[in-house]
Structures are given as structure tokens and as C-alpha cells.
Amino acid sequence: MSTKETDVTLAVAIEHGLNDEEFARIREILGRSPNFTELGIFSVMWSEHCSYKNSIAELKKLPRTGTRLLVGAGEENAGLVDIGDGLAIAFKIESHNHPSAVEPYQGAATGVGGIMRDVFTMGARPIAALNSLRFGAIDHPRTGHLMSGIVKGIGDYGNSFGVPTVAGDVYFDECYNENPLVNAMAVGIVRHGEVARAVARGRGNSVYIVGSSTGRDGIHGATFASEELSEESESRRPSVQVGDPFTEKLLLEATLEAIKAGCIVGIQDMGAAGITCSTSEMSAKGRSGMVIDIDEVPTREENMTPYEILLSESQERMLLVVEPEQEEEVKRIFAKWDLRCKKIGTVTDDGQLRVRRDGEVVAEIPAEVLVLGGGAPVYHRESRMPDYINEARKFDVASLHEPDDYNSVLLTLIGSPNICSRNWIFTQYDSMVRTNTTTDMTGDAAVIRIKETGKAIALKTDCNPRYVYLNPFIGAQIAVAECARNVVCVGAQPLAITNCLNFGNPYKPEIFWQFKETIRGIGEACRHLNTPVTGGNVSFYNESPEGAIYPTPVIGMLGLMDSIGQRMTAHFKSAGDAIFVIGAPKRSLGGSEYLKLIHGIVAGDAPKLDLEEERNVQAACLEMIRTGLIKSAHDISEGGIAVALAECCMMNPDETSGATVQLRAPGRIDEVLFGEDQSRIIVTSSQDHIKRIREIARRHSVTIEEIGRVGGKSLVINNTIHIECHQLGERYRESLRKRMERG
Numbered sequence: 001m002s003t004k005e006t007d008v009t010l011a012v013a014i015e016h017g018l019n020d021e022e023f024a025r026i027r028e029i030l031g032r033s034p035n036f037t038e039l040g041i042f043s044v045m046w047s048e049h050c051s052y053k054n055s056i057a058e059l060k061k062l063p064r065t066g067t068r069l070l071v072g073a074g075e076e077n078a079g080l081v082d083i084g085d086g087l088a089i090a091f092k093i094e095s096h097n098h099p100s101a102v103e104p105y106q107g108a109a110t111g112v113g114g115i116m117r118d119v120f121t122m123g124a125r126p127i128a129a130l131n132s133l134r135f136g137a138i139d140h141p142r143t144g145h146l147m148s149g150i151v152k153g154i155g156d157y158g159n160s161f162g163v164p165t166v167a168g169d170v171y172f173d174e175c176y177n178e179n180p181l182v183n184a185m186a187v188g189i190v191r192h193g194e195v196a197r198a199v200a201r202g203r204g205n206s207v208y209i210v211g212s213s214t215g216r217d218g219i220h221g222a223t224f225a226s227e228e229l230s231e232e233s234e235s236r237r238p239s240v241q242v243g244d245p246f247t248e249k250l251l252l253e254a255t256l257e258a259i260k261a262g263c264i265v266g267i268q269d270m271g272a273a274g275i276t277c278s279t280s281e282m283s284a285k286g287r288s289g290m291v292i293d294i295d296e297v298p299t300r301e302e303n304m305t306p307y308e309i310l311l312s313e314s315q316e317r318m319l320l321v322v323e324p325e326q327e328e329e330v331k332r333i334f335a336k337w338d339l340r341c342k343k344i345g346t347v348t349d350d351g352q353l354r355v356r357r358d359g360e361v362v363a364e365i366p367a368e369v370l371v372l373g374g375g376a377p378v379y380h381r382e383s384r385m386p387d388y389i390n391e392a393r394k395f396d397v398a399s400l401h402e403p404d405d406y407n408s409v410l411l412t413l414i415g416s417p418n419i420c421s422r423n424w425i426f427t428q429y430d431s432m433v434r435t436n437t438t439t440d441m442t443g444d445a446a447v448i449r450i451k452e453t454g455k456a457i458a459l460k461t462d463c464n465p466r467y468v469y470l471n472p473f474i475g476a477q478i479a480v481a482e483c484a485r486n487v488v489c490v491g492a493q494p495l496a497i498t499n500c501l502n503f504g505n506p507y508k509p510e511i512f513w514q515f516k517e518t519i520r521g522i523g524e525a526c527r528h529l530n531t532p533v534t535g536g537n538v539s540f541y542n543e544s545p546e547g548a549i550y551p552t553p554v555i556g557m558l559g560l561m562d563s564i565g566q567r568m569t570a571h572f573k574s575a576g577d578a579i580f581v582i583g584a585p586k587r588s589l590g591g592s593e594y595l596k597l598i599h600g601i602v603a604g605d606a607p608k609l610d611l612e613e614e615r616n617v618q619a620a621c622l623e624m625i626r627t628g629l630i631k632s633a634h635d636i637s638e639g640g641i642a643v644a645l646a647e648c649c650m651m652n653p654d655e656t657s658g659a660t661v662q663l664r665a666p667g668r669i670d671e672v673l674f675g676e677d678q679s680r681i682i683v684t685s686s687q688d689h690i691k692r693i694r695e696i697a698r699r700h701s702v703t704i705e706e707i708g709r710v711g712g713k714s715l716v717i718n719n720t721i722h723i724e725c726h727q728l729g730e731r732y733r734e735s736l737r738k739r740m741e742r743g
Helices: 010-015 022-032 036-045 097-102 106-120 141-161 231-240 245-260 272-283 306-311 324-336 387-392 406-414 466-472 472-489 509-529 591-599 612-624 640-650 669-674 687-699 723-739
Strands: 069-071 079-084 087-095 126-133 166-170 180-190 205-210 266-269 291-293 317-322 340-346 352-357 360-366 444-448 456-464 495-501 531-539 552-562 579-583 632-635 658-661 680-684 704-710 714-717 719-723
Touching: 010 036, 022 036, 022 360, 036 069, 036 272, 036 306, 036 360, 079 456, 079 495, 079 531, 087 106, 087 495, 087 552, 097 106, 097 141, 097 180, 097 352, 106 126, 106 141, 106 180, 106 245, 106 266, 126 141, 126 245, 126 444, 126 456, 126 658, 126 669, 141 166, 141 180, 141 231, 166 444, 166 456, 180 456, 180 495, 180 552, 205 245, 205 324, 205 687, 231 591, 231 669, 231 680, 245 317, 245 324, 266 272, 272 291, 272 306, 272 352, 272 632, 306 352, 306 360, 317 324, 324 360, 340 640, 406 658, 406 719, 406 723, 466 472, 466 552, 466 714, 472 495, 472 612, 472 632, 472 680, 495 658, 509 552, 509 612, 579 612, 579 687, 591 669, 612 632, 612 680, 612 687, 632 640, 640 658, 640 669, 640 680, 640 714, 640 723, 680 687, 687 704, 704 714, 714 723, 719 723
Parallel strands: 087 531, 126 166, 291 352, 495 531, 658 714
Antiparallel strands: 069 079, 079 087, 087 180, 126 180, 205 317, 205 340, 266 317, 291 340, 352 360, 444 456, 456 552, 495 552, 579 680, 579 704, 632 680, 658 704, 714 719
């Protein structure tokens, strides 16, 4: 065993992000002190980013089984859901928060590249990308810089790679001033018989590295993602990887061709922890081992040490396990696509990961002890409800002065960066490449055709972090419920979710309480709505010296539409159509955009949610869509029913359709107009379908109320609001663009 490296002491281990207990455990596993290379391996594999050591005990409580799941949470690089006709959808969401905070363009771009590789290593061709972004206050000095770089990074990578970016959500709040969130989601399609596995099996089989050469970019990126941001974070730019979407496109085509040809035993992308992660995880999953000759790894920088090569997170690389008789065919395929394909090792059957340089073993570790579910640490952290929760719930709406001008309030809300059009962002993304995206983009979720079947899938990401901050249990339920509701509103049945759980430092009891309550809420909602969790990502340590972000559990939802002809849009269609609201009013001003924007208050409780009512409302709406009884469907969310009605009026891509509405308003009118009531959907119908609509609502035990008619060029609500639709539309479409142009 080589000892020609820096002496490893507890102090060195602590510098690598390990604690004294973990260092003692490493010595116990090895029966000796690790050398410097081995310490590096343990430090990245036992980092929070790779090991989930502070979260896995809670994550196991989520529902992870379902009739349509082919691959569940944690089994492979992405979840896999059956959509019939011998086809499956692979999808997953992951964070790239810390890299994007210090290098916005490359941090965001490589986040897209990494999640795409997770999907196509499953043998699935990527067909859609989504993203969920959180930025600081719109007028904060860093927000414009971060947003411009992040949006450009996402757009440049996705557009060059040739996968449409079809949906996402964007949210602004002061808590993200120093710590933006960049969560990237990828979706792919694969035939059942062509699914690849991230496993190493077969003693004597060859191990190949394919794709880009290895450099020093991204070294200790996984460790960097497992610590709080600080003034020193700027110096961690070398921990941010550099992406090349054109190489990734070649890697995609070569990988799918090799998988389809049956040449590959196992395959895994090199994301966090690079070669270290892929070799150890594939070995552990296959109950095998590997011998890796580090001298054979193609490098693009001189004099790289084994430590650097093993921990590099250079992008666009894969690890393959290949039977000897298939090696020439694999080499031919990757040469055809002008990609490096180099044998770097061999599969063994002793469970050890051995790394050699110049014939000498420089690292030797049992593969299983490095991975999640093997020997990696599992912690149960202390949790305690934060004091701010009780303080926030003392809020009394009666203390608020009611506005004198509700027209002005609605226009202000429509122009809020959390509600207004994000066209300044979305137009930088190619949403139509591959021609599967439906051209009408006015629905509550993206709709992607599955051309060979006539079916379609619906996709959405969502989370209101303010709700989760005020009530993590209910707020997390709402994130799942609203995502499902959005999918239902375009005519799809929700099938499953992936999640990206963004939180502060888990060693702080108040933060871990938020996390535990969030997991409890997601699990409760998923069980009620029959949307199991297929996998996802936990991102802790989203803190800066100014404090932690709001807890932000982003949900990515997949729905299935039996026929593309069932697609439903949100905008009003024909004059004279009746406007209905499915679901009962609840008057939920707590945590609302109205409270924050108009009164400068973040207080109260999260909106009320009854999951049984939510399920029934969704079922009723879906039946109305599938029986052709309604012309539009749009859920009520940020800004309440007034904003939702305004959106229905101005989202028509051809012309605006006004409406005259009468809402029952005993008590405060601002609660009625701007309360963000859950489990409510606005639908429209021609007069001759009203009776059947009411029958469906009654059969599903949900409230339905006719509130008005479509028509005219203005939105009129009671005697309180009267605004021309073109005025609403201008404010909605231009607010963000004008802010960005002002810098």
C-alpha cells in the first residue's frame, strides 16, 4: 500500500468535511489509517450530497411503490414509470445550487447536463427538460446577475443539446439573495426491453470510461455542495464543473446505440464524485468489485494525482461494464461518434475497489461501505419546532387595513415577479425542438406528445416556499397537491413524483424539524393522491451568513393523458360561457402574495388543505375534461381567485376574453379576492352542459358554484374590480422584462 502522500490525521479528515466519529469508523473499516487518496474517496462518498447521511432515515418513510412503477426511488439513476404500449418514462430532478451561486452560467448548465445523463444512462431518450428556480428579491444587486447567468446557462446547454425546455417555476424572495436554487429536471422515454442498469457484474468483464477526458474541474464538488455558502465560497470556483453540450449530444447517441445493441452489462454517468462514485456504486449494486488502473484514464491536464483523477467531476463522462466479446463493438460505436473509449479496469468478485498507479495499489476500500445503504453513516438528527412558527400564527387578519382601490391591488399583484409572465426567461429556451411539445402553451402544465401511441404526458414543477416556511407539513402537502392539480387541469391523470428537497443546515434542530415535517407532508399527500415518489435529491446547507433559505421542497409531477385530444387549456373561450368554481371557498390569506406584496407581511398559517377534498376535486375536473363538458380549466393559486380569473381572461394567445363575475363576499372582500384557497379550479362550459357538470360534481361530493359569464373586454368582479383585459395583459407580460431591462 502506497504511503507516499500527505500524512492523514484527524485534522486533515476534518478539513475534508469528515468528523472524528467518521474518521474512527474509516480506520475501523480499513484496519489502519487511510492514505490521502482513500481519505478523499471517503470524504466525497460520505458527504451529504452522495451519502444522504442526514436524510435517508426520513426519506425511507415516503411511499415508493405503485402499480405503474418499474424502477422506484434509489434503485437506479432515475425513476421509471410504465405508460403502456411497452413504453416507460424515466424522470428525475436534482439540484445544482452551490455551483450556480458562485458560477451561475456553468453551475446551471452542468446541472442540466448531469440530469440528462441520469436519464439516458437508463436507456431513455430525453424528450423534455424542466427547471425550478429561486432567486433573491427582484431589486437585490445580485439577483439580475445571477438570473441572467443561470437562465443563459440552462438555455445554452438545453438548446445546444437538442431537448426542449417545456416548463418550470420561478420564485423571488429575500431569503434567496445569497443562495439561489437551481433545480433541473429531465424526462426521457424508453422501451421496456431496452432499460439499462447501473451495475457491475461478471468477474473478468472490462470497465471502460467513455466521453470527455478528465481535468481538475469539479474536484470536491460533492463536498462543496455539503457545506454552507460563505465569503470563501468564491474561492471554490474550481469545484464548479465546465460543461460541453455538443459532446454530451454525441455521448447520448453513442450510449443509446450501445445499449440498444446489447453491448453493455452496466452503465453509470459520472456526476458527483466522478470515477469514485460510479465505480463504487456499480460495484456495490452488483455485489462485485473493481480493479482500476488510474494511468489509463484519459486526462487533459498534466501531472494529475490519483486523488485528483478519482475526485474530478469533469462532465460528459460515463463508466461502462462490457463483456470481453463485446469490446470491439463498443469501441466501434463510440469511435463512430468521435468519442474516447478507454479500458481502465476489470470487474472482480471480492467486493473491493482497488485503484492502481504504476502497478502499485494506491487505494483499496470495500465498495459497499462507500455507498448509501451500505456502510455510509446514517444519522437521526435532533429536531425542534422554530420559535417563529408560533409567532407567525398570532397574526390576525382583522389587524389589516382593507385597500381603498382594489383595481390597483390586482394590477400590483399581476405585476408581481412571483405571478407575472416569465416570458423574458422562457423565450431563451427552445421549447419546440423534436416537435413533441404542444404548440398551445396556455395550460397549467406542459403537454408532450408520445407520437407513436396518440397518448401524451403532462409535466409540472411547483412549490410555494412561503407556505412551507409557515407550516412545513401542510406546505409540503400543498406542493404535491398543486402539482397534481396543474396536471389534472390539462387533462392528465397524475402518476408519480420526483422531488428536490432544498433546506438549510440539518445540524440545526429547527432546520431538521422543517425537513422532517416536509417529508411527512409529502408522504401524506402522495398516499392520498396515489402518486408514489420515484426518487429525487436532497440539497442541505443552503445557507449564507444572512441565514437559511425558506424550506423549498420542489415537486416534479408526471401525468398521463390517454389521448392528446383530451388536452385542456386555461383561457376563456366563448362569450356567454358559464364560469364555475369547483371546490369550496376557504379564505386563506396566510402566507399569501397579497399579504407580502401589499402589506409587507409574511405571517399566518399555510392555506387550509383537505386531501380528500383535493382528490375529489381533481377527479371531478378530470371527468369533466374527458367527457368534453368544459372548455377551460385553471387552478386557483398565488394571488387567489382574482388573479386566477385575470389569467383566464388574458392567456388566450389570439384575443382576450373578458368576464363578469359575482362572488359571495360576506366579511372582508380582500380575503375573498386574494385568499389563496386550495382545492379550487375555475372551469367554463357552454350553457347546454351545466346540468351534467353539476351532476359530476355531486357524484364526487365536491362543491360547485356558477360565478359568472365570459364576455366583453374587461374583468368585472362584484362592484369592486373593473379593469380592461388589455391593461391586465400589459402589466402581466411586461413587468419582469422591464425590471430586467432596468438592471
